[in-house]
């Protein structure tokens with residue numbers, strides 16, 4: 096193999112995963128280029144915008160070290176700091192939990208992560224879509240090519256390396272959401288039941304207005320479209336819609352391998368979304384930091400890239416396993432008629448439901 100590559104690392108995609116890989120790989124001394132099809136990165140918005148605070152992350156992911164180094168969310172990217180989460184069954188009567196979370200201004204958040212990566216020495220090429228990757232060459236849609244020793248796919252679940260070099264499939268949940276003007280209180284809400292079959296709906300209040308949306312599993316949806324479910328759910332809230340968005344989330348958890356030869360997958364492209372609650376931003380950043388650090392060590396002292404998979408399992412293995420299990424249980428339970436779900440959301444089950452949503456073992460046996 097020729098060693099005359101332009102870069103040590105090319106990262107495809109500068110979202111939370113890609114910018115974080117770039118930041119830590121550059122800090123480790125690697126020469127990094129991030130290529131992203133968007134300009135600016137992070138637009139248009141495709142997100143519910145909720146992330147746990149660093150304290151909440153320490154509770155949710157106890158094996159992940161040094162959260163404060165990883166998550167440096169600036170005030171300018173925080174739209175609301177919420178302290179309560181309502182888990183709402185079809186009856187509308189919520190179970191109320193303490194939950195420390197930020198409803199972000201996600202576009203500002205992604206821009207901040209890009210800036211952190213640039214400050215660490217990574218370079219960015221935006222408005223440049225990658226068409227395909229062949230060996231160590233990245234081919235752009237405009238015909239240009241770039242080469243690197245290591246190529247990281249952080250391009251989401253349709254990223255070009257995941258698409259062309261991995262056969263494993265992920266369950267994807269299509270999602271629609273709106274931004275709405277108005278006053279929606281302080282608590283973030285997750286709704287479960289026939290209003291979002293196989294998925295969930297959300298209302299996350301922002302500093303002003305709210306982000307409201309819904310995702311479903313199509314196989315559960317009995318012929319109704321995502322649009323119909325979304326319209327029904329959104330019509331419960333009053334306010335002017337200022338933005339419509341859509342996307343899809345990988346919901347079967349991480350895939351088996353993140354590394355093949357000189358290729359690495361990070362973030363959504365590796366399935367790094369917790370299926371029981373849809374958290375993908377912070378989880379992509381946890382994966383991104385591990386990948387970036389291992390890349391730095393690979394160039395410094397020959398650490399094998401597979402070390403990334405080992406460290407991921409150590410830091411996130413248990414949480415991901417519990418989250419996958421909860422999602423499977425939820426998928427069965429949420430097929431039940433709404434009146435049964437209403438009964439199941441009660442004071443006695445409250446603790447178990449919370450453990451499931453927050454990726455802990457629900458009971459000692461499961």
Ligand SMILES: Cc1cc2nc3c(=O)[nH]c(=O)nc-3n(C[C@H](O)[C@H](O)[C@H](O)COP(=O)(O)OP(=O)(O)OC[C@H]3O[C@@H](n4cnc5c(N)ncnc54)[C@H](O)[C@@H]3O)c2cc1C
Pocket residue numbers: 107108109110111112113130131132133136137141142143144145146223224225226249250251253254255270271272308341342343344361362363364367368373374375376377379
């Ligand atoms: C509607 C919706 C709501 C969500 N709500 C939440 C939430 O409230 N909280 C939460 O934590 N997570 C949420 N998620 C999940 C979260 O957004 C993702 O898990 C997270 O963004 C993953 O980060 P990433 O960097 O892997 O991918 P992305 O953020 O998708 O970034 C991928 C980047 O790669 C670029 N790219 C892709 N393909 C190419 C290509 N071929 N060439 C060049 N560039 C390319 C894209 O332009 C993009 O910038 C939501 C997702 C959706 C769709």
